[in-house]
Amino acid sequence: xxxxxxxxxxxxxxxxxxxxxxxxxxxxxxxxxxxxxxxxxxxxxxxxxxxxxxxxxxxxxxxxxxxxxxxxxxxxxxxxxxxxxxxxxxxxxxxxxxxxxxxxxxxxxxxxxxxxxxxxxxxxxxxxxxxxxxxxxxxxxxxxxxxxxxxxxxxxxxxxxxxxxxxxxxxxxxxxxxxxxxxxxxxxxxxxxxxxxxxxxxxxxxxxxxxxxxxxxxxxxxxxxxxxxxxxxxxxxxxxxxxxxxxxxxxxxxxxxxxxxxxxxxxxxxxxxxxxxxxxxxxxxxxxxxxxxxxxxxxxxxxxxxxxxxxxxxxxxxxxxxxxxxxxxxxxxxxxxxxxxxxxxxxxxxxxxxxxxx
Amino acid sequence: xxxxxxxxxxxxxxxxxxxxxxxxxxxxxxxxxxxxxxxxxxxxxxxxxxxxxxxxxxxxxxxxxxxxxxxxxxxxxxxxxxxxxxxxxxxxxxxxxxxxxxxxxxxxxxxxxxxxxxxxxxxxxxxxxxxxxxxxxxxxxxxxxxxxxxxxxxxxxxxxxxxxxxxxxxxxxxxxxxxxxxxxxxxxxxxxxxxxxxxxxxxxxxxxxxxxxxxxxxxxxxxxxxxxxxxxxxxxxxxxxxxxxxxxxxxxxxxxxxxxxxxxxxxxxxxxxxxxxxxxxxxxxxxxxxxxxxxxxxxxxxxxxxxxxxxxxxxxxxxxxxxxxxxxxxxxxxxxxxxxxxxxxxxxxxxxxxxxxxxxxxxxxxxxxxxxxxxxxxxxxxxxxxxxxxxxxxxxxxxxxxxxxxxxxxxxxxxxxxxxxxxxxxxxxxxxxxxxxxxxxxxxxxxxxxxxxxxxxxxxxxxxxxxxxxxxxxxxxxxxxxxxxxxxxxxxxxxxxxxxxxxxxxxxxxxxxxxxxxxxxxxxxxxxxxxxxxxxxxxx
Numbered sequence: 001x002x003x004x005x006x007x008x009x010x011x012x013x014x015x016x017x018x019x020x021x022x023x024x025x026x027x028x029x030x031x032x033x034x035x036x037x038x039x040x041x042x043x044x045x046x047x048x049x050x051x052x053x054x055x056x057x058x059x060x061x062x063x064x065x066x067x068x069x070x071x072x073x074x075x076x077x078x079x080x081x082x083x084x085x086x087x088x089x090x091x092x093x094x095x096x097x098x099x100x101x102x103x104x105x106x107x108x109x110x111x112x113x114x115x116x117x118x119x120x121x122x123x124x125x126x127x128x129x130x131x132x133x134x135x136x137x138x139x140x141x142x143x144x145x146x147x148x149x150x151x152x153x154x155x156x157x158x159x160x161x162x163x164x165x166x167x168x169x170x171x172x173x174x175x176x177x178x179x180x181x182x183x184x185x186x187x188x189x190x191x192x193x194x195x196x197x198x199x200x201x202x203x204x205x206x207x208x209x210x211x212x213x214x215x216x217x218x219x220x221x222x223x224x225x226x227x228x229x230x231x232x233x234x235x236x237x238x239x240x241x242x243x244x245x246x247x248x249x250x251x252x253x254x255x256x257x258x259x260x261x262x263x264x265x266x267x268x269x270x271x272x273x274x275x276x277x278x279x280x281x282x283x284x285x286x287x288x289x290x291x292x293x294x295x296x297x298x299x300x301x302x303x304x305x306x307x308x309x310x311x312x313x314x315x316x317x318x319x320x321x322x323x324x325x326x327x328x329x330x331x332x333x334x335x336x337x338x339x340x341x342x343x344x345x346x347x348x349x350x351x352x353x354x355x356x357x358x
Numbered sequence: 359x360x361x362x363x364x365x366x367x368x369x370x371x372x373x374x375x376x377x378x379x380x381x382x383x384x385x386x387x388x389x390x391x392x393x394x395x396x397x398x399x400x401x402x403x404x405x406x407x408x409x410x411x412x413x414x415x416x417x418x419x420x421x422x423x424x425x426x427x428x429x430x431x432x433x434x435x436x437x438x439x440x441x442x443x444x445x446x447x448x449x450x451x452x453x454x455x456x457x458x459x460x461x462x463x464x465x466x467x468x469x470x471x472x473x474x475x476x477x478x479x480x481x482x483x484x485x486x487x488x489x490x491x492x493x494x495x496x497x498x499x500x501x502x503x504x505x506x507x508x509x510x511x512x513x514x515x516x517x518x519x520x521x522x523x524x525x526x527x528x529x530x531x532x533x534x535x536x537x538x539x540x541x542x543x544x545x546x547x548x549x550x551x552x553x554x555x556x557x558x559x560x561x562x563x564x565x566x567x568x569x570x571x572x573x574x575x576x577x578x579x580x581x582x583x584x585x586x587x588x589x590x591x592x593x594x595x596x597x598x599x600x601x602x603x604x605x606x607x608x609x610x611x612x613x614x615x616x617x618x619x620x621x622x623x624x625x626x627x628x629x630x631x632x633x634x635x636x637x638x639x640x641x642x643x644x645x646x647x648x649x650x651x652x653x654x655x656x657x658x659x660x661x662x663x664x665x666x667x668x669x670x671x672x673x674x675x676x677x678x679x680x681x682x683x684x685x686x687x688x689x690x691x692x693x694x695x696x697x698x699x700x701x702x703x704x705x706x707x708x709x710x711x712x713x714x715x716x717x718x719x720x721x722x723x724x725x726x727x728x729x730x731x732x733x734x735x736x737x738x739x740x741x742x743x744x745x746x747x748x749x750x751x752x753x754x755x756x757x758x759x760x761x762x763x764x765x766x767x768x769x770x771x772x773x774x775x776x777x778x779x780x781x782x783x784x785x786x787x788x789x790x791x792x793x794x795x796x797x798x799x800x801x802x803x804x805x806x807x808x809x810x811x812x813x814x815x816x817x818x819x820x821x822x823x824x825x826x827x828x829x830x831x832x833x834x835x836x837x838x839x840x841x842x843x844x845x846x847x848x849x850x851x852x853x854x855x856x857x858x859x860x861x862x863x864x865x866x867x868x869x870x871x872x873x874x875x876x877x878x879x880x881x882x883x884x885x886x887x888x889x890x891x892x893x894x895x896x897x898x
Contacts, residue, residue: 159561323655325731326878328731
């Protein structure tokens with residue numbers, strides 16, 4: 001398996017030869033930042049294209065086909081359209097907060113994105129409380145949404161934002177509990193170590209029953225966390241027209257839109273990392289030959305393959321189910337998912353104490 | 359005791375005219391209230407369903423209001439004409455507390471004729487803006503020069519009339535919504551109102567406290583236009599009322615004129631019209647399924663519904679040439695014979711649809727989220743359904759057997775065996791299921807008829823200028839979303855004196871406030887979807 005850290009440390013030594021230590025690190029930081037943003041944008045484009053094609057397939061349509069082969073350039077055209085559209089500043093709004101809101105959403109999203117280990121040695125933010133940091137920054141987004149709803153001075157936006165606040169803060173709990181279940185098993189919160197632990201088998205299999213329950217709970221809660229159907233109440237188009245981003249136009253709307261799609265990727269990639277081994281190939285302990293063959297497939301391919309598979313599952317759910325109602329969403333969280341999560345955590349703790357896991 | 363004897367006994371001044379299908383009673387407006395109470399409360403013939411309420415201008419004789427009443431238990435039909443001789447100050451008592459369907463209908467009459475209903479809680483115009491001068495359906499109305507293009511000022515006050523101690527009508531203004539209430543506009547441009555309908559909704563958090571309906575954003579004054587058209591011209595306007603019942607609406611008007619003229623139609627025409635009506639019903643209910651799912655956020659089901667509706671439309675297009683506003687029924691028959699492929703393609707459709715319906719069942723009807731969203735939401739009791747006159751699948755979802763095809767058969771409905779789908783749960787889910795089952799019943803009707811279309815004329819000869827004998831006529835058909843009635847008053851000229859369409863959608867909108875109070879915003883959308891109103895039909 002190719003270790004990407006050789007490349008990064010090589011660049012670092014090469015830069016250090018010519019530049020002072022501080023300058024070298026500064027240049028590296030800028031380069032990494034640019035790379036993250038570029039990757040973020042590329043994933044956003046892939047996600048939007050995928051959403052269109054997947055949803056078209058579910059709905060007996062064909063999706064975009066006119067611009068370029070299979071309509072792949074449709075997205076480029078859409079991005080250009082979005083970039084050159086006028087940003088309408090509405091009167092009677094809180095201008096500062098109104099303009100700030102989309103950036104808060106996107107900052108939270110990019111920071112969370114930076115935590116994900118893409119391949120071996122290709123970790124950007126990797127420290128001992130990585131999972132904790134991930135959960136913290138990914139919940140910054142709700143502040144942006146609340147601000148957007150409040151500052152637009154629109155009744156629909158405000159209702160959408162309040163729904164969003166109630167929903168995201170509630171489901172944060174389930175996400176925390178299901179992740180905690182896995183942390184209990186791994187004993188570490190560092191992403192690179194969690195992935196390394198899975199070289200002898202993915203945690204979903206290692207932790208068996210409690211891990212599977214945690215996985216399912218996580219998928220449901222993560223779907224709600226992304227405001228995606230059937231939990232898309234904050235922007236329920238048939239009730240609130242567009243919810244919290246009703247009053248946004250141009251690239252401000254574009255930022256919300258992109259953040260929503262990349263958030264879907266991020267929660268899927270997180271699930272892939274924590275439950276399905278991240279970039280770690282499919283290993284069965286004992287079968288060394290099989291494991292070596294699996295190692296020939298690059299880590300990044302494993303990572304993106306698993307992530308996009310989960311994205312596809314979530315899209316499947318979205319395009320099948322009708323929308324829940326606000327009280328039903330909260331009922332589901334507080335009456336079902338949280339108790340299940342707590343009991344599940346206890347089971348996992350017992351499993352770890354008595355060594356009932358693989 | 360028969361209706362007639364009872365009336366003779368209690369109101370000797372009332373004039374009674376007996377027609378084969380109904381009684382026509384004329385009274386003076388002053389005794390209306392007493393008379394209405396008697397009709398409503400008398401145990402032997404409880405007239406609890408108001409089919410239609412029409413304003414009239416009889417010129418010298420004054421204004422009038424015509425009430426079409428039916429008793430749901432023993433099927434008596436009655437046409438009550440209340441005459442208001444005073445043209446300067448036309449006042450009449452309200453009956454909106456007895457028949458709630460009058461709530462909006464009386465506002466419509468006020469809008470058109472300026473007849474003030476004393477005791478009505480909310481005497482505003484219904485369709486026209488409040489600055490409109492004059493009352494357009496009065497025969498002596500002269501339209502003001504130019505158009506008022508200024509913006510309408512939002513106004514949450516309304517007026518109600520009462521009699522003071524001396525019996526003189528007085529107006530009292532009051533506010534519909536208080537200043538501190540959180541009032542949200544749902545519409546006129548809103549994805550869930552299926553057109554330009556506007557609800558003013560007062561919210562308490564997510565809960566609905568009160569709802570106020572604004573109509574008229576797509577009002578075209580069809581009834582006024584009809585008064586200046588020959589009978590052949592008026593039928594062109596009916597498709598544009600409820601565009602998902604265009605064939606049925608036209609059927610109603612053609613049938614009304616044909617009956618009035620005493621025109622006999624060939625069997626073939628009746629068969630074709632019946633089949634077309636049922637195809638239209640399938641088309642409409644498929645669209646209902648699609649939009650209803652979309653309202654609840656199930657976008658995939660939306661596309662399923664549209665995919666299958668397309669097949670119905672293709673068949674209709676081949677014969678009628680239209681896909682939405684189909685100009686097919688004409689006075690004396692249908693425009694042209696059915697297309698040679700028609701029978702074959704209808705059979706293909708009948709073979710295809712059961713699988714599609716099964717798919718709907720799997721993806722939506724049995725879905726746990728859909729059930730949670732719909733069961734118990736928007737409870738419309740049977741009493742309220744009758745009082746509001748919410749006919750069609752909405753009424754049948756509340757356990758009221760209100761199908762015109764069974765009550766007063768027309769076409770060849772008396773010759774086919776079909777079930778009137780009735781459910782007693784009274785909620786949104788029941789209304790949804792009724793429509794899904796009606797698709798199957800419509801398929802059964804078509805299945806019976808399609809092989810037996812008899813030979814004959816597809817169009818009977820009529821004169822170039824149609825004159826309808828003097829008198830008043832009321833005919834109704836079961837349109838896709840309820841009873842669509844045509845009330846025609848003719849004075850023997852080539853133009854109708856008054857043509858009123860009983861809207862299928864107006865009662866549906868009238869009941870929204872009652873059944874959605876205390877529910878949540880999301881439920882309002884589900885309720886609106888399950889009632890399935892079409893806005894051009896409400897506004898006319």
